Amino acid sequence: xxxxxxxxxxxxxxxxARKATILEAVVAEHIDTAQPVGSTAVAQHADLGVSPATVxxxxxxxEREGYLAQPHTSAGRIPTDKGYRYFVDHLQSGELGxxxxxxxxxFFTGVRGEVEDVLERTSALLAQLSGYTSVxxxxxxxxxxxxxxxxxxxxxxxxxLVTVFSDGTVLKHSVVTTDDIDYATCVExxxxxxxxxxxxxxxxxVQVPSRSxxxxxxxxxxxxxxxxxxxxxxxxxxxIGGASKVAEVFDSVETVRQVLSILEEELLVVSLVxxxxxxxxxxxxxxxxxxxxxxxxxxxxxxxxxxxxAAGAVGLIGPTRMKYQEVMAAATAVSKxxxxxxxxxxxxx
Amino acid sequence: xxxxxxxxxxxxxxxxARKATILEAVVAEHIDTAQPVGSTAVAQHADLGVSPATVxxxxxxxEREGYLAQPHTSAGRIPTDKGYRYFVDHLQSGELGxxxxxxxxxFFTGVRGEVEDVLERTSALLAQLSGYTSVxxxxxxxxxxxxxxxxxxxxxxxxxLVTVFSDGTVLKHSVVTTDDIDYATCVExxxxxxxxxxxxxxxxxVQVPSRSxxxxxxxxxxxxxxxxxxxxxxxxxxxIGGASKVAEVFDSVETVRQVLSILEEELLVVSLVxxxxxxxxxxxxxxxxxxxxxxxxxxxxxxxxxxxxAAGAVGLIGPTRMKYQEVMAAATAVSKxxxxxxxxxxxxx
DNA sequence: TGCTAGCACTCGATTCTACCGAGTGCTAGC
DNA sequence: GCTAGCACTCGGTAGAATCGAGTGCTAGCA
Numbered sequence: 207x208x209x210x211x212x213x214x215x216x217x218x219x220x221x222x223a224r225k226a227t228i229l230e231a232v233v234a235e236h237i238d239t240a241q242p243v244g245s246t247a248v249a250q251h252a253d254l255g256v257s258p259a260t261v262x263x264x265x266x267x268x269e270r271e272g273y274l275a276q277p278h279t280s281a282g283r284i285p286t287d288k289g290y291r292y293f294v295d296h297l298q299s300g301e302l303g304x305x306x307x308x309x310x311x312x313f314f315t316g317v318r319g320e321v322e323d324v325l326e327r328t329s330a331l332l333a334q335l336s337g338y339t340s341v342x343x344x345x346x347x348x349x350x351x352x353x354x355x356x357x358x359x360x361x362x363x364x365x366x367l368v369t370v371f372s373d374g375t376v377l378k379h380s381v382v383t384t385d386d387i388d389y390a391t392c393v394e395x396x397x398x399x400x401x402x403x404x405x406x407x408x409x410x411x412v413q414v415p416s417r418s419x420x421x422x423x424x425x426x427x428x429x430x431x432x433x434x435x436x437x438x439x440x441x442x443x444x445x446i447g448g449a450s451k452v453a454e455v456f457d458s459v460e461t462v463r464q465v466l467s468i469l470e471e472e473l474l475v476v477s478l479v480x481x482x483x484x485x486x487x488x489x490x491x492x493x494x495x496x497x498x499x500x501x502x503x504x505x506x507x508x509x510x511x512x513x514x515x516a517a518g519a520v521g522l523i524g525p526t527r528m529k530y531q532e533v534m535a536a537a538t539a540v541s542k543x544x545x546x547x548x549x550x551x552x553x554x555x
Numbered sequence: 556x557x558x559x560x561x562x563x564x565x566x567x568x569x570x571x572a573r574k575a576t577i578l579e580a581v582v583a584e585h586i587d588t589a590q591p592v593g594s595t596a597v598a599q600h601a602d603l604g605v606s607p608a609t610v611x612x613x614x615x616x617x618e619r620e621g622y623l624a625q626p627h628t629s630a631g632r633i634p635t636d637k638g639y640r641y642f643v644d645h646l647q648s649g650e651l652g653x654x655x656x657x658x659x660x661x662f663f664t665g666v667r668g669e670v671e672d673v674l675e676r677t678s679a680l681l682a683q684l685s686g687y688t689s690v691x692x693x694x695x696x697x698x699x700x701x702x703x704x705x706x707x708x709x710x711x712x713x714x715x716l717v718t719v720f721s722d723g724t725v726l727k728h729s730v731v732t733t734d735d736i737d738y739a740t741c742v743e744x745x746x747x748x749x750x751x752x753x754x755x756x757x758x759x760x761v762q763v764p765s766r767s768x769x770x771x772x773x774x775x776x777x778x779x780x781x782x783x784x785x786x787x788x789x790x791x792x793x794x795i796g797g798a799s800k801v802a803e804v805f806d807s808v809e810t811v812r813q814v815l816s817i818l819e820e821e822l823l824v825v826s827l828v829x830x831x832x833x834x835x836x837x838x839x840x841x842x843x844x845x846x847x848x849x850x851x852x853x854x855x856x857x858x859x860x861x862x863x864x865a866a867g868a869v870g871l872i873g874p875t876r877m878k879y880q881e882v883m884a885a886a887t888a889v890s891k892x893x894x895x896x897x898x899x900x901x902x903x904x
Numbered sequence: 905t906g907c908t909a910g911c912a913c914t915c916g917a918t919t920c921t922a923c924c925g926a927g928t929g930c931t932a933g934c
Numbered sequence: 935g936c937t938a939g940c941a942c943t944c945g946g947t948a949g950a951a952t953c954g955a956g957t958g959c960t961a962g963c964a
Binding site for chain 1: 906907908909910913914915916
Binding site: 319452453 | 703721801803812815
């Protein structure tokens, strides 16, 4: 179902040079005009010294092989998902326009603030650069070690557990106790928690001394609450940028609705992106990603690697006839710059 | 420009009983059907024993007075913004449907977690209850007192300042120093910061001892960074719920785009809502709120009062022909329940 | 064998016309 | 003051005619 950069079975997936040129011309033209592309247009545009009639013959063949489709008998051809796939697989990677490069550099030299803010604004930037709706998924590294743990007494039975990680992440959790907790106990518990947890990660298991004085109960509860955080994907933050672009690039209100409601479900977005990363796919066209409501869209992702480990991804979503070259260039460039920025300032600047 | 609940000049704004009935019938019918409303429909529906012809005469008069408009000569009437305004002003406040009441109760008894999460999910709930896109603006109370301040050493010159407030808010700020800071200095500074700041609010000014050892410099820097937070509106968090509803309730893609791009601008949303609260307006119809791109929409807001002080608002945005009664009921009910919830558990549960 | 010119054909899109009917405004009469 | 009646308006719909882009096929040429 999903194809990668390299062709799978050369018999079908490799076209002879002329067919390839024609296919690419059709895709390029269609991306540009959003209209079915006729044989004459192709013959003119892609200058292989050949008449429209010949092009037509080739197109029939391309249609039989599933790369092109005809909306109706007397119209031009439009690419199928398979056609786009071929196009994307044979795309030489493009460069970002110089104005955009400048904008990008400008943004990342100027940007400061907490990670979350940076991610949010990066998302907006990417949307603006690419012209499509963007997604930035930030994985709060579960590998990060704990730098500090602190219990703060909010009310008699409400404690707030504030944990600071080595990557600058701060998590807060409520800890509710059955007994009232006084200030001294809280401080005491904080100290013990620090001794217990600093240097560990959320993935490590720690031995909690099981006495039953109120301080120990509090500590046990706090550790439990903190470790409950781990297993789910929920600690991945999603930032959507340029949601209004959805209404620009799709012309059917129904599609707009569907895409928006997918984007509303953070978990869905995260798993879509992660799935693609897991499979090593950077572009998913049409139904390739397996999310039915998005079958008329294409998704482009680029991973973010901070110090060699996966730290999330940036993504773009648009119609299948999106400007792949530019979009992929934008996504890659942004993800690289973002990664660099995150490496440069561990957790904020 | 903006009207309130009470009529302004009774000469124009108060209609005689029959006209009022007719106007209300037109509005109600139009909200229901989205079609221009004819005299016959009104005569049947609003049962004042009167013929369509009479209704027609009244409608001409209502049109002259600006309450109704005719899309074209031989069509029925649709309400103008002024017509909707009259309708809303004379609406007796409705009750939430019992199923929805149940859903609401269910939600708020079951909900737990950090404030941000609650607000986010409340926003989704409100969207679902009302059928329109919702906005929840949470003001992180600048009146809250500081419970704890802590500096954590991220890297040599990167400190993370973690501040916990009495309402459960946790803020983090990066503090960058020119000198390397060792662990001991960091702890030392934390203690002094605590002594200095605990019990104060972001609004109070504190005297920072101005010695020039590295610890004192660090402290001064930390206080400066923290207080820099105050003046803007940026500490108000905005949660949008049901963004995809925009594509359901507006039928022009262009309107969808405009509304979405407004919603993208958090600051705009906040000031829109705050402006309405300041003016004591709960419904803004058409151009009443003064945001041109939203001139074909209506906005309904309800303030959130926690322990008597303003703590934000919930809002809904839809077409001017939205179901005001239900929507206002939903907004009020949700804001009340949310306020109660926030009072019940100061900053977490 | 491969390419191309020529040509009949298809079928969506556009335009035009006729027409229907919902709804109006007006007038005359109760 | 209300209403029945009626001529009138005008958007929406349906059908016919037309247009034209683009096809598929065939025959002929290199």
